[in-house]
Amino acid sequence: MNLILDFGNSSAKAGLFNGLELVKVYDRLALDEISELARSRTFEYIFASTVSVGKDTIREKIGQEVSFLSHETSVPFQNQYKTPETLGLDRIAAVAGAQQRFPDTNCLAIDIGSCITYDHITASGDYFGGGISPGLDIRFKSLHTFTAGLPLIEFQEEAELVGNSTRNSILSGVIFGMQAEIEGIIRMYEDKFGDLKIILCGGGSKVFENRLKGAIFAAPHLVLEGLNRILSYNVS
Structure with a gap:
């Protein structure tokens, strides 16, 4: 299972994926809520895009390895x-x-x-x-x-x-x-x-x-x- 995170301008959203299948969506989450979700199970990958929250802050809150989309990502x-x-x-x-x-x-x-x-x-x-x-x-x-x-x-x-x-x-x-x-x-x-x-x-x-x-x-x-x-x- 993968955890996909999108930190937008006004809110954050999370999606649980089994392969390419979207299993569940969590909308309008606070960072602490995302932290609880990330710590609730072991994910194969955690991948995030952020325009509003610093990467170091996200990593610290989640406490697991997180990869981020950037302009260098393939x-x-x-x-x-x-x-x-x-x-x-x-x-x-x-x-x-x-x-x-x-x-x-x-x-x-x-x-x-x-x-x-x-x-x-x-x-x-x-x-x-x-x-x-x-x-x-x-x-x-x-x-x-x-x-x-x-x-x-x-x-x-x-x-x-x-x-x-x-x-x-x-x-x-x-x-x-x-x-x-x-x-x-x-x-x-x-x-x-x-x-x-x-x-x-x-x-x-x-x-x-x-x-x-x-x-x-x-x-x-x-x-x-x-x-x-x-x-x-x-x-x-």
Whole structure:
């Protein structure tokens, strides 16, 4: 059994894998909870990606050997990104996860979290990049921070297109704006690359998977799957 850890910008997630099979997911974990999970059994491998917690801190808390994804880690696709040292680790993992789910296929992985990331991998296994735009929380916070009179509101999934109050107008603008952005970018990728598998992942995927038109494959744990795929690629 492998323990796969993803320390993101806003929360940490853990996945238990038997080979390439995802057995169980633990979401929104504190570091102490991850420590308890890691110490609860003996794992063959513990593999982690982190953008928010120091590697030494993780190693100390877990008390076992931990390997980390880095820009030097070998990956199962051809990374053609012009600045690979700046490529987000979550994007690397999402691409690996997309490739595992749909091998030899043009894929667009859309990860909706603190940011929205768009990552395209070709059927031949070449990755050239994608795009990054603000996620839900950033949009809500920016409207409040950079204007004089707009309130900071909490996300609510239900929204009317025509907002009948300032609060509802913000909900409408953010949610329907994101929906229009994602659908528009999908159309542009389809126009450019033809047949394409669209994979939606990340914490915000459940908000939009039923809103988006067309064939969308929801894979909320794609980053964990990709991390485990990278681990398997390096130890097999």
